[in-house]
Amino acid sequence: MNAALTEHPTASAVGAAGATLPPTLDPGALPPSVGDFHYTRFAPWTPPLESGVEPGQHPVVIVGGGPVGMSLALGLANHGLRSMILEADDTVCVGSRAACISRRSLQIVERLGALPAFIEKGLAWTGGRSFYKTEEVFRFEMPHDTQQKLPPMINLEQYYIEHYLLDEIVRRNERQAGLIDIRWATELTGFTQGDEGLTLQVRNPQGEYELRAAWMVACDGGQSFVRKALGLNLDGTAYEGRYVIIDIELHSKHPTERRAWFDPPWNPGSTVLMHRQPDDIWRIDYQLRPGQDSQAALEPDAVREFVTRHLQAIGEGDLPWKCVWTSIYRAGAMSLESYRHGRGGRILFAGNAAHAMPIFGVRGLNSGFDDADNLAWKLAQVARGLSDASLLDSYSDERIAAFHVNAESAMRSTEFMSPPSRGFDLLREAALSLAGAHPEIARLINPRQTEAVRYDASPLSTPDMEHWPCGPMPGQVMPDLPLERGHLSDLLQEPGFALIVLAAAEAESSARQRAICAQARQQAVAQGLTLQMHDLPRSPGSQATFEALGAGDEGAVYLLRPDGHVAARWRQPTAQALVDSFARAAARKLHATAPASPVQEAQP
Incomplete structure (x- = not known):
């Protein structure tokens, strides 16, 4: 799942105030339940073979069934493309791991269909406090108000994240005849490349076999087998600082917020972080001092002694607690030079297989969600022959640029x-x-929490030709603004590109604007592409949104990519400008036709 965090199970023990540590697991035994979460083992499956080879070719094989791999598979399914996931484990992950999900990631999860479960179980939070020794020295609040549809952040353990994405895969397969094939307990052991795709060697407890794929995406974590097999390295900055993670079950009434203690008296020279998670699970991260032995810090006695000391210092030493998971990690900001490799560029990388990010500012998994969101529509377009393969180069360019933006803030933190x-x-x-x-x-x-990244130099964007006083620029994510009913994101749940038409104040101008947009939409659809069109009429309830999007009396039109980033915007576009911008965003040539009359084309 997330190979950047390696689990170190500890032996059973009992500590002060009723503290207990997790038992050592027998090989093959189910991981113990955590709160309300109960693990399930998934059986391996071997398809019918011909001389040890699975017949046919899979459009896409995703190596790694963690959150990024499953999100990518769901994103591809949104665009009608089948995929197969190879997951070496036979359960979802153990331990909290990536536990903070940003508003931007929740918007992506909504398009994947899994949002209700995330919101119901996750714990929303908006800010946090920092202490120097025992004095509070800083308090921060993330942007949030009653107009927002989603919280700026939720806490949700990674095993729940994977479980809810898996639930959606099951529902999707029931509706769409098995678009996503998950091969549990199946390990990639090798691959060869050809002009038309790849041949993969895989192994499960039932034996070994080969399968073929047109495209392969490595979502296999920080210790990526695919990356190592290609002889690729992550380059960047690796820090010497080491952090221990301890998940404990603690029935505390403290609110959900991020707390950080710098140089606390109970652990001088170190930093300690603490987060509340669902099911009364609390995540404690603490920095090891120079000279401290990593493995010794994970021993049961050391874990019990540290947690007991910490809880006593923050006034919760009388509460019973139970340790449920421990791990250790180093901070680093590193990336591949390109996320597209192999013969014909048919091997792509996403998530921790492509980059490593310090946890500070929670940019790890949130960057992975953005990777999957950016890649899914582009790979589907190319695999279905709707776009030139150069569209996948834009995936690499945009996400590497995003890595550097994220890494700058994460490295400062x-x-x-x-x-x-x-x-x-x-x-x-x-x-x-x-x-x-x-x-x-x-x-x-300030911990500089993650936020949506603008793709400044994207080749898919059409630069502004007019002055705009405000509103999202090309390359930025369209903000989720309130409408008369609901929010903008409610209009963007269907896969594909979208035209957002903000009506002009004068009726004739507004009709002409809609006609031009409808014509461009029809041309795109006639040539096999998906382009939704949404009219936003003027009303007292929409005034604030129109102003935020820079739509004056002349109105405005935004062209959005399938991942919600702005591809282009106009006040009064021409049909040719719309077609040209859409062609640029989709990496293909489109052919404009003669303009239709406003009366005929006033409605999409």
Whole structure:
């Protein structure tokens, strides 16, 4: 699942205040239940073979069935493309792992169909507090108001994330005749490349066989087999700081917020983080000091001693607790130079197989969701022959650019949370000691939580030709603004491109605007592409949204990509401008036809 976090199960023990540690598991035994979550083992399956080879060719094989792999499969299914997932494990992951899901990721999950379960189980939060020793020195709030459809962040353990995505895959297969084939307990052991695709060697407990794929996507985590088989390396910055993760079951009444303690008296010279998760599971991350042994820190006695000391220091030492999972990690910001490789560029990378991100600012899995969202529609377009294969180069270019934007913020947070040198350490100590009395200095402590990235230099975007006072620029994600009823995102659940038409104030201009957009839409659909059109009429309830999108009396038109990023925008577009921009965003040539009359084309 997420190979960047390696599980270290600990032996059974009992600690102070009724604390218990998880038992050592027998090989093949189910992982113990955590709160309301109960694990299931999924049996391997071998298809009918001919001389050890599965007949036919899979359009897409996804290596790795974690959140990124399953999200990609669901995204491809949204666009009608079949895929097969190879997952080496036979259960969803063990441990909280990636546990913070951003608003942007929730918007993606909504398009995948799994949002209700995420929202029902996840714990929404909007901010957090930071302490220097025992003094609170900073409090932050993420952008949020009553007009927002989704919270800025929810906490939800990765095993729930994977479980809910799997539930949606099952529902999707029932509706769409098995678009997604998951091969549990099936490991990729090798592959060869040809002009028309790849031949994969796989192994499960029933034996070995081969299968063929037109495209392969590596979503197999930080220790990616595919990446290593191609001799590729992640380049960037690796930090020396090491962090221990301890998940505990604790019936605390403390609200859901992010808490960080810098140089606390109960763990001097270190940083400690704490997050509430569903089912009364609390995630504690703490920094190991130089010279501390990683494995020794995971021993039952060391875990019990640290957690007991920490809970006593924050006033919850009398509460019984139980350890349910431990792990250790190093922070790093590293990436492949390209996310597209192999003969004909038929091997793609996403998630931790493509990049590593420090957890500070929760950009790891959230970046992976964005990878899957960006890749799904592009791979579906290319695989179905609707777009030139160069569209996949834009996936690599855009997501590598996003990596550098995310890495810059994450590295600043990491250098503050885990100083890489004595100089950084002294700077942090000075900032923390002054933060309580100087709010402007306290801003240095801001964890810089993840937010949607703009694709500044995307070849799919059409640059603005007019002055816009406000509104999302080409390359930015369309904000989820309120409408008279519901929100903009409610209109964008169907797969494909979308035209958002914000009506002009004058009726004749508005009719002409709709006619031009309807004509462009018909041309795109006639040539095999999907383009939805949504009219937004003017009303008192839509005034704020029109203003936020820069739509004055002349109105406005936005062309959105299937991943919700703005491809182009106009005040009064021509049919040719619409067709040209759509062709650029879809990486194919479109042919404009003679303009139709406004009366005939006033409705899509």
